[in-house]
Amino acid sequence: MASPTHILGISAFYHDSAAALLRDGEIVAAASEERFTRKKGDPGFPAHAVAFCLREAGIGAADLDHVGFYDKPILKFERILETYLGTAPKGFRQFLMAGPLWIKEKLFMDRQLHDALGYEGDILYAEHHESHAASAFFPSPFEEAAILTMDGVGEWATASLGVGRGNDLELSKELLWPDSLGLLYSAFTYYTGFKVNSGEYKVMGLAPYGEPKYVQLIYDHLIDLKADGSFRVNQEYFDYLSGFTMTNGRFDALFGGPPRVPETKLAQRDMDLARSVQDVCEEVMMRMARTVHKATGLENLCLAGGVALNCVGNGKLLREGPFKRLWIQPAAGDAGGALGVAQLIWHRQCGQPRRVTPGKDAMKGAYLGPGFTDDEIEAYLKSVGAVYRRLERSPLLETVAKLLADEKIVGWFNGRMEFGPRALGSRSILGDPRSPRMQAQMNIKIKFREGFRPFAPSVLRERVSDWFELDCDSPYMLLVAPVKQERQIPMTAEQRTLWGLDLLNQPRSDIPAVTHIDYSARVQTVSRDVSPDYYDLIRGFEKLTGCPVVVNTSFNVRGEPIVCSPKDAHTCFMRTHIDGLVLGPFLLHKVEQPAWEETRNWKQEFQLD
Numbered sequence: 115m116a117s118p119t120h121i122l123g124i125s126a127f128y129h130d131s132a133a134a135l136l137r138d139g140e141i142v143a144a145a146s147e148e149r150f151t152r153k154k155g156d157p158g159f160p161a162h163a164v165a166f167c168l169r170e171a172g173i174g175a176a177d178l179d180h181v182g183f184y185d186k187p188i189l190k191f192e193r194i195l196e197t198y199l200g201t202a203p204k205g206f207r208q209f210l211m212a213g214p215l216w217i218k219e220k221l222f223m224d225r226q227l228h229d230a231l232g233y234e235g236d237i238l239y240a241e242h243h244e245s246h247a248a249s250a251f252f253p254s255p256f257e258e259a260a261i262l263t264m265d266g267v268g269e270w271a272t273a274s275l276g277v278g279r280g281n282d283l284e285l286s287k288e289l290l291w292p293d294s295l296g297l298l299y300s301a302f303t304y305y306t307g308f309k310v311n312s313g314e315y316k317v318m319g320l321a322p323y324g325e326p327k328y329v330q331l332i333y334d335h336l337i338d339l340k341a342d343g344s345f346r347v348n349q350e351y352f353d354y355l356s357g358f359t360m361t362n363g364r365f366d367a368l369f370g371g372p373p374r375v376p377e378t379k380l381a382q383r384d385m386d387l388a389r390s391v392q393d394v395c396e397e398v399m400m401r402m403a404r405t406v407h408k409a410t411g412l413e414n415l416c417l418a419g420g421v422a423l424n425c426v427g428n429g430k431l432l433r434e435g436p437f438k439r440l441w442i443q444p445a446a447g448d449a450g451g452a453l454g455v456a457q458l459i460w461h462r463q464c465g466q467p468r469r470v471t472p473g474k475d476a477m478k479g480a481y482l483g484p485g486f487t488d489d490e491i492e493a494y495l496k497s498v499g500a501v502y503r504r505l506e507r508s509p510l511l512e513t514v515a516k517l518l519a520d521e522k523i524v525g526w527f528n529g530r531m532e533f534g535p536r537a538l539g540s541r542s543i544l545g546d547p548r549s550p551r552m553q554a555q556m557n558i559k560i561k562f563r564e565g566f567r568p569f570a571p572s573v574l575r576e577r578v579s580d581w582f583e584l585d586c587d588s589p590y591m592l593l594v595a596p597v598k599q600e601r602q603i604p605m606t607a608e609q610r611t612l613w614g615l616d617l618l619n620q621p622r623s624d625i626p627a628v629t630h631i632d633y634s635a636r637v638q639t640v641s642r643d644v645s646p647d648y649y650d651l652i653r654g655f656e657k658l659t660g661c662p663v664v665v666n667t668s669f670n671v672r673g674e675p676i677v678c679s680p681k682d683a684h685t686c687f688m689r690t691h692i693d694g695l696v697l698g699p700f701l702l703h704k705v706e707q708p709a710w711e712e713t714r715n716w717k718q719e720f721q722l723d
């Protein structure tokens with residue numbers, strides 16, 4: 115028998131570096147570098163992620179048949195160069211600063227990758243949006259589908275649309291830099307005082323507290339949106355082409371003041387701005403989706419690119435858009451490009467067929483990162499003097515379900531780590547969604563983050579339509595849907611007079627901890643065949659409470675990457691007010707643990723002070 119073909123895909127040097135490995139087309143491993151280095155969004159060469167992928171496959175770099183990189187550095191360099199020279203002399207200063215870095219890290223990518231990997235073969239480069247498109251279509255459960263990718267920017271493209279059939283895909287239309295939906299959203303992220311490239315989620319979460327007051331202003335001055343979803347951005351209001359910030363004085367004048375200083379109190383205006391850019395983003399998504407629907411006549415749509423993490427927009431697309439089915443790559447951001455380029459090599463370069471199982475994607479629940487043996491976990495627990503018990507599966511699940519029903523907060527570390535930004539029941543912190551205190555408690559005492567941030571529910575797949583206005587798979591928590599109407603608690607006349615964050619503490623449904631201010635929820639459906647332990651835990655919680663839903667938030671504190679190892683999880687457990695910790699078959703209660711001696715100023719490290 116011929117030896118299997120191993121393909122390594124890499125994304126790096128922009129943000130969120132990652133590696134992914136295929137064996138004969140099957141996804142064996144994929145992980146982001148940040149999880150290993152503990153540096154959020156680590157853009158460096160993903161040495162740890164590559165080492166993990168090789169280890170998982172049981173091979174060395176010399177055994178790799180192909181290595182692919184998720185974008186084309188020369189094209190990107192060309193864009194950078196033209197942008198800076200086009201805006202000289204103002205941009206020249208930044209070019210001088212960025213130039214040597216680009217030349218070092220990107221133009222000589224080949225040599226760097228060879229040196230870093232110890233791999234001598236050819237390195238293949240895909241275009242950035244082709245990588246996104248491949249990561250959206252190839253692992254999808256569809257034989258054929260329309261494809262839409264949207265992000266900040268790759269080389270030149272900022273959005274693309276096309277079609278995937280069988281084992282290939284074709285992108286037929288592109289929107290080009292500097293007209294970018296991702297960057298428009300990021301500009302408002304910056305302007306409302308959040309961090310670009312990670313704060314976009316907060317803007318989306320803040321949007322329902324605001325009114326769409328600035329929508330018309332955005333259309334009148336910032337973007338010229340066409341019927342097909344393409345648009346021109348008026349660069350007079352932005353500074354990302356040449357400066358060090360996203361917006362400029364003209365932008366400030368248009369919206370009546372300077373950007374919010376990060377960490378200062380949120381004003382109604384910030385919420386109105388968030389709502390307005392969210393509305394515009396949804397409209398662009400909708401128009402682009404209609405265009406690709408018209409061009410392909412297909413019923414399935416695959417999405418990827420950073421904008422595809424906008425789960426509110428995705429939910430609306432599913433409810434109101436022209437497609438019957440959506441599939442969204444869980445690692446929709448640039449990390450997913452590592453997987454995309456590997457799959458492009460397998461299907462396009464190697465000409466290998468795609469085997470599609472209808473209704474089932476090829477992502478293995480996104481549980482593609484490192485897992486740890488019971489022995490490894492126990493050795494760590496012993497080394498730190500932790501007090502723990504080992505339980506058989508059934509008593510463990512029953513005990514944890516009982517803890518949750520008693521309003522305890524539990525760190526849940528089970529199996530292989532997720533690939534992509536969402537925790538999906540492998541590296542999660544869980545709570546009782548029925549508790550009116552849970553949202554504030556988890557936000558402030560566990561995550562050290564803004565109280566308005568909503569939590570997401572994990573619900574048994576077959577119960578989803580009993581609790582939410584949704585009746586399809588949403589395994590990757592990338593669709594927002596309303597809580598079922600009969601479970602909503604209508605606002606009183608008095609509550610209706612409240613504004614913005616004052617609305618936060620009013621219970622909105624019988625699962626208030628996961629019900630956003632506008633009655634929406636970011637739903638994860640859990641199936642037994644994909645996540646048996648997590649499924650049976652929720653099932654146990656349902657038996658005790660009648661509620662097949664738990665709160666699922668990522669296992670980390672604000673500013674920290676999601677935990678990867680037992681050490682990361684145990685450290686996070688000890689630093690926060692998490693009551694119980696499950697590490698594989700081991701259960702720890704906080705009250706039984708010895709005093710925790712902190713060795714680092716972690717609050718400062720994660721900028722929590």
Ligand SMILES: [Fe+2]
Nearest residue numbers: 265267420448
């Ligand atoms: Fe991208």
